[in-house]
Amino acid sequence: MAKYVIVGASAAGIGAVEAIRDVDPVGSITIISDEPCPQYSRPMISDFVSGKADFTKMKCRDDEFWKQTNAEAILGKKATALNLAEKAVSLESGEKVPYEKLLLATGGKPFVPKMDGQDKDGVFTFTTIKDAVQIAEKIDAISAKSAVVVGAGLIGISVTEALVKRGLKVTVVELQDKILSLLLDAKASEIVEDVVKKAGVDIVTGQSVQKIVGKDGNEGAVGGVILTKGGQVPCDLVIVAIGVIPRTELVAGTQIKTNRGIVVDSNMQTNVPDVYASGDVAEAYDFILSQNRLLPLWPLAMIEGQVAGYNMAGYKTTYAGGTNMSSLKYFGIPVVSIGLANPKEDATLEVLTKHDAERKVYKKLVLRSNVIVGMTLVNSIERAGVLFYLMKNKVNVKKFKQKLLEDDFGLACLPLSLQRKMCVVQ
Amino acid sequence: MKRIIAKQEACMGCGLCEVYCTVAHSKSKDIIKAYNSERPKPISRVTVERNKPVSFAIQCRHCQDAPCVTACLSGAMTKDEKTGQVTHNKEKCIGCWTCIMVCPYGAIKMDKEGKVVAKCDLCQGLEEPACVANCPNQALVFKEVKP
Numbered sequence: 037m038a039k040y041v042i043v044g045a046s047a048a049g050i051g052a053v054e055a056i057r058d059v060d061p062v063g064s065i066t067i068i069s070d071e072p073c074p075q076y077s078r079p080m081i082s083d084f085v086s087g088k089a090d091f092t093k094m095k096c097r098d099d100e101f102w103k104q105t106n107a108e109a110i111l112g113k114k115a116t117a118l119n120l121a122e123k124a125v126s127l128e129s130g131e132k133v134p135y136e137k138l139l140l141a142t143g144g145k146p147f148v149p150k151m152d153g154q155d156k157d158g159v160f161t162f163t164t165i166k167d168a169v170q171i172a173e174k175i176d177a178i179s180a181k182s183a184v185v186v187g188a189g190l191i192g193i194s195v196t197e198a199l200v201k202r203g204l205k206v207t208v209v210e211l212q213d214k215i216l217s218l219l220l221d222a223k224a225s226e227i228v229e230d231v232v233k234k235a236g237v238d239i240v241t242g243q244s245v246q247k248i249v250g251k252d253g254n255e256g257a258v259g260g261v262i263l264t265k266g267g268q269v270p271c272d273l274v275i276v277a278i279g280v281i282p283r284t285e286l287v288a289g290t291q292i293k294t295n296r297g298i299v300v301d302s303n304m305q306t307n308v309p310d311v312y313a314s315g316d317v318a319e320a321y322d323f324i325l326s327q328n329r330l331l332p333l334w335p336l337a338m339i340e341g342q343v344a345g346y347n348m349a350g351y352k353t354t355y356a357g358g359t360n361m362s363s364l365k366y367f368g369i370p371v372v373s374i375g376l377a378n379p380k381e382d383a384t385l386e387v388l389t390k391h392d393a394e395r396k397v398y399k400k401l402v403l404r405s406n407v408i409v410g411m412t413l414v415n416s417i418e419r420a421g422v423l424f425y426l427m428k429n430k431v432n433v434k435k436f437k438q439k440l441l442e443d444d445f446g447l448a449c450l451p452l453s454l455q456r457k458m459c460v461v462q
Numbered sequence: 463m464k465r466i467i468a469k470q471e472a473c474m475g476c477g478l479c480e481v482y483c484t485v486a487h488s489k490s491k492d493i494i495k496a497y498n499s500e501r502p503k504p505i506s507r508v509t510v511e512r513n514k515p516v517s518f519a520i521q522c523r524h525c526q527d528a529p530c531v532t533a534c535l536s537g538a539m540t541k542d543e544k545t546g547q548v549t550h551n552k553e554k555c556i557g558c559w560t561c562i563m564v565c566p567y568g569a570i571k572m573d574k575e576g577k578v579v580a581k582c583d584l585c586q587g588l589e590e591p592a593c594v595a596n597c598p599n600q601a602l603v604f605k606e607v608k609p
Contacts (some may be wrong), residue, residue: 051532079535083556093554096537335533335560342532363563370572372563417562418572421529425566439513446568447520448511458566461470461518 039063044141045074048315051341060349065107070114081168085198137348144280144316153248158258180272188215192277207238221378304344314340323357372420376410406434463546468518472601475517479593480506486592502575521582530561
């Protein structure tokens, strides 16, 4: 019997395997993935489509990983049922995998709203390597010239960049009034939008796609989309990139508590003892909002997986929490956005901004009681990590507040006591 | 492991560490070529932090629990369990800047031309890191410290 069973072999699953092996070199690990080739970097699928990375480069751990960690990887098989009383996971092949400790790291799946014509040939989602391979092959097969991307979030803009690099004319359709609306405020979004448009991309905001229409003479293939306000955009491909929702099917009907995702405590354990959840499927702690919520982000999934792994192996560890945080490189403009980057009007918040239109530099910090709770940095991100440290450690910045947005802000601006704590000076 | 430690009271903020780091990480190892003609332009992995009258040089701390390693999307940043070093594989790096977002020391640099990051590798192959060896006031020391 496997001591540890992990369902899902992406960031959270990998993080858990590494953590378990850090404290338990011998306990048997079985990891189950419905993908034939795990240990690849999901965020890199856009680099695959653009041609910047091949699959070898996308492997975030080398091929020896499962051997080195002495983990049995069951690949290309889907876990279909969970029996908590029996402590076993059933696979679609009929096999049963019993466990002592279980981690659910099943991730997310693309959310696709109902659209007329969505079953036409040439409609894709964009979350796995399979999607990326299919899109790349389709572009070649039909010599695709144009695409409509539905959704201007992280996935939407990243696939847009990849398609532009492949030479396609791309139209992005976004329901909100700006691109990257969950991450950026109006100003930052405008700067990025400007760069995206200069790359030849059309951006339609405040609308969605109501219908996907066929090609003349080939109704079954994508020929264009009709927008909600009636406009029509011809295209060869449609990529639906509205967002991801947790893959909670495995726990449906069990006593494992779910909200939007699987509910976990600060040890990443569910309400059922010995069953843990991490990554896009779990609602983990947000240290800025002081509540648990879905945060489908690779680096957080990795840490959550590590925390689960340590606890599963008996090394008590608490998850310090993450927050909405992303670093973007789209179309060559670096952007970092963390926490309450775009808060609603709130008298308890103090907002510091600096904008240099010529250099396309925009910096914004959001403070509450002299503690950083949100930030956006556009085209000047080198000091993002220092600011994030202050944010994460809830450092009172009152004494050096005026320095925070300066170009020469850095560790030398911090109080000596903090420099010593960080061990940067003796 | 041996780490580079800054002595704030001895640092004059001259920036020579940055110059020698740049040259040490250039292809030519020649100061004129490194600064004038080499492409992609070699960049310094050490930064002199200045806030008058305070100055000190900082580079990758090779953290025990390195946030950059956990955050790295592509597996380019790894922790060598034997040496304790945080190593960066340029070939695997995709320049997503996620490590820059989480490095508390701001010690990871953007190599904009190469579209990858660059950071201190403790000058592999040299007896002593170039910044330490060439500091005119011995404000950088390379010594064994507990992680």
